[in-house]
Amino acid sequence: MTAPILSARRLTQSFASRAGGWRRRVVRAVDNVDLDVCEGETLAIVGESGSGKSSLARLLLGLRRPDSGQILYRGEDFSTLSPARRRAYRREVQAVFQDPAASLNPRLRVQDTLAHVMLHHRLATRSTVRDAAAAELHAVGLTPPDNFLARYPHQLSGGQQQRVAIARAMALRPRLIIADEPLSSLDISVQTQLLELMTELQQRTGLGFVVISHDLGAVDSIAHRVAVMYRGRIVESGEQALRRPQHPYTKALVNATLIPDPRLARARHHLAPAEPVPSS
Amino acid sequence: MTAFLRRIARTRHGPIGLAILLVLLVVAICARWIAPYDPKAQVGTSLLPPSSAHLMGTDNIGRDLFSLVLVGTRASLAIGISSAFAALLIGGTVGVLAGYFRGVAEAALMRLTELFQILPVIVVVLFAIALFGANFWLLIGAVALAIWPLEARVIYGQFVQLREREFVAAAIVADLPTSHIILREILPNALPPVIVQVALDASLAILIESGLGFLGLSDANTVSWGQLLFTAQDFLDSAWWMSVFPGAAICLAVVGFNMLADGLNEVVNPRAVRGAVGLPA
């Protein structure tokens, strides 16, 4: 692990919420978060809904402005980046989103989705763009690429759509991909294939991942480091965060995963109280 | 395009609307040749009731009303369609800008839209005509000015939804230029309900034009349905045909555009029509 490519320093973002009546409440979605993502590592950010993990992802992607705190790209404050450095950031840090159907423009063919990106960044010319797009599809396991280039997103399965989204991100030769729940809408067999693809891409290109997820099991197989988020804060992080949890919330989270083994699952019924008080 | 027409033809009201408008369009183009008489010439006694010689009777100065209605189709349709598209141009621009950019631009443009929405159309047009005199192009502009807020709101609504979608975020992350994101990523996805709105607005424009004509505010040199109604006012009790036939023509065109809009809506948004049983999928 080398120097951090992306860091957060005391990052805070609040939203005004109206939930539960007319009074406006301010919710701190991201609350004083410090984070470093090093080149080539896979960092998983886990937490339940409302923990602020997706808000954090959007901040790291520069899609929202923080209320306070800084984001550092290779040590430089994001808000004072020169245009050239900002372009470099936009090339080096890419994104994959949760719902693959929604993250591809429904009116663009696969080849156009890829071509727009490649042409804009001068990674291909009009004459070479088709072959370049085919090569990207090949690299994410969509073979033969000719079967996929002319298709629209709705003509692909969920797993194929997510592969196209990964291909679009990979086309820019990024050093870091921020993936917000990239697996949660997919079947377990497809999830496994995508996890394998991510590992393979990492080994081949040395790129890093930030994987945002609520699914501890999915994340555990690829993450070098895990950060656990709860109510906007990172309550625990490290290589052993899920294996040897220290924080009570992490423990609760780890214990709440369902066990795909009937004997172990039922043995647990005696350990845990049958029905905890419903949370508010 | 043919596939699109075929899909409209399979909807409930679309084919009827399409047929009505096609007939009107043909009439508008070929009016000079279909019309049995010269619409501007005195061809009979004034105020003749409908007969086989004059299908819709004659007007107060002896012109053949049937020929007048046929020729009037051209002006009415032209004003309807062109002001709907002019409104799309104005409203589209405002809606796109307000919908994509947040903050001050969004607030200012939408307040402007609301201002125009509450402005009484008739007064605006009266004002314009007082300044520039009645002519065809001014009329189109005035009607467009009255209806563009509708288009702006539809496009704005679409953009506000779509700008939050993940494929837009993906385009931003890929550093694609803003113009590309607006025109290539969002706009094509925003268009379907806008097309429906344009069809509805065309019928609205025809109604407004008729209203203006009825008040004598339309271009006196061009025959239009509204203008025919204006002359008919004085003869309401003596010559019913002078108001009934142009009125029916207006009605037909409005129904045609509305049915087309219905059909378009069904094509564009099949769920809204088919979802008769209230179970979410």
Add this chain to the structure above:
Amino acid sequence: MSAALLLDVRNLVVHLRAENGVVRAVDGVDLTVASGECVGIVGESGCGKSTLARAVVRLLPNVEYAQLSGEIRFGGIDIAALSPAALRRLRRSSSFSMIFQDPLGYLNPTRRIGPQVGEALSDTRSRTETRNRVHALLREAGLTEPATIARRYPHELSGGMRQRALIAIALASSPRLLVADEPTSALDATVQLQVLATLRRLHQERGMALLIVTHDLGLVAELCDRVYVMQAGRMLECADVFTLFDTPAHPYTARLIELSARRHRPTPQHEAAE
């Protein structure tokens, strides 16, 4: 066994209307649920499990299917052939209810929870009696402050509480079978465990049969006695839950189990138990 058979589905075929042609969502399926049994149907997305579940409780809108054939016997009555009126009567008389993955879609957003549970009660009673029944149902569904919850609107509740409200509505007709389609997939892990505990308690206390439809083998392992594995509209196998996990008969099942197991690491508690 057959005497206590609550639900007996034979050779069910459901073809759904799709944009181009029909989809054979359920393609000749047999399914039984005994009284008081907890049965799971597992499969990946698109295997037809949700269509099957909705067909079994006659909740498929007519416009959605092109063909529906086969027998669905509930307590001896063939409900596939029932008229809408007879079906309504059956629904009100301790027969079957259903809960769904997304409770928000099945609650009226403009009405408070209390009246929505109240109107599901089968017979008319006095106002206080209804209120007490509603509160009892909400409490039974695991909502500890029924009086407060009854006054809330759906959007004011958390996901877990909404699912419990839906369970309360489902319980109102004292069903002998509760069909649950991905009941906890939209919930956070900690909440999921609590809702499952509630379902287990209702299953045990009321002797209510459960038919759980899910993609999650963990959920099946947690709750079910007997499991059907479904793929592409057909049943691949059916076995007792322990047998299924120990010796899966079909390679597809074996692969699903292997993938799920690989996903799951021993939790600290199990490490301690070792």
